[in-house]
Amino acid sequence: MCIDSQMLSEYLDNELSEPYKTQVEEHLSHCAACRKLLETMSETDSDIKSLSVDESIIDKNKDGLYSLLDKKLFEGGKKVGFFRRKIAVSVPALATSAAAVVFIFIGGYMLFGTSPSQTGDILPSFSVQADSSNVRFVSSEAEGSLDDYTLEEILQYLDSKGYQVDISIKGIQPLE
């Protein structure tokens, strides 16, 4: 039985491991058909390989391109001026520093506050003088209700105004 042609392809590429390699070689030594197959594969390979571009053509620009790259990548980098330098800041770092600035700003006010003595020169003082002359209890000025007077006082008051008032208690009949 002849060798699987995929195995021959592998053999041609020198990728076949033992013991298969020896077996293939042994088979090839007495099978003309397989030798022919291998030969065809090998021919196709070298034909395609013949399309290789001549080294001299390929290499024509090798040194030129290298010096260009060397200049661009390794020398160009040093000439970047301070103001042209790219500054990369990551988002978390940016957020942290922003938070720090706000914290310091607010913290400063919390610790030292603003006293009129410091700002009075520039701004009119807003501080409140909380002593008795300025503070009044709103409730003491409210109008008194009728609860504050006795019934007699109310009757007297109405009498003096000329009203005739008759008072009775609900549910109680006056004695006949």
Next chain:
Amino acid sequence: MEIKSTDRDNFKLIYQQNYQTIMQVIVHIVYNLEIAQDLTQETFIKFYQKNMTFKSEDEAKYWLLKVAKNLALNHVRRNKREDAMIEKVKNVPGSGIVDEDVASNIIDSEEKRELKKALDSLPDKLREVMLLKLYGGLNYKGMSEVLGTSEANIKVRVFRARKELEKYLSREESDVY
């Protein structure tokens, strides 16, 4: 040896070692020396800009080939799209493949033209392995690193690519006998 892509000496070493290979691979995708040169330059700039450390010179090579191959394939795809659009506008059906004649310094005989057609006829997945194998000089392991697939898969792709090429060039057994 560990390779740092932004180290000047390392960069030089990797450039000297891989320039040829990268150019060869790209040229056989775009078939234009000038464009190949541009894409090779772009590949090395990317290499520097990525600022990576590679465990070995081979790792760096694999990375470079992967990037170069993708840049070249993207370039061709973009060109094809643009060409198709131009053809649509001009209403001229099938004016041929891009860069066919620009590559006259690569394809200098009828036989080579035929071979190039055979190579171009392969789907990308199969063409990639042939390019990396024949012009990049990579083995199965190297190709699996560049293409991000298993060695077993590479093995199958190489075999299928060979079959397709033989079929295209009418070298298949069925045609011989």
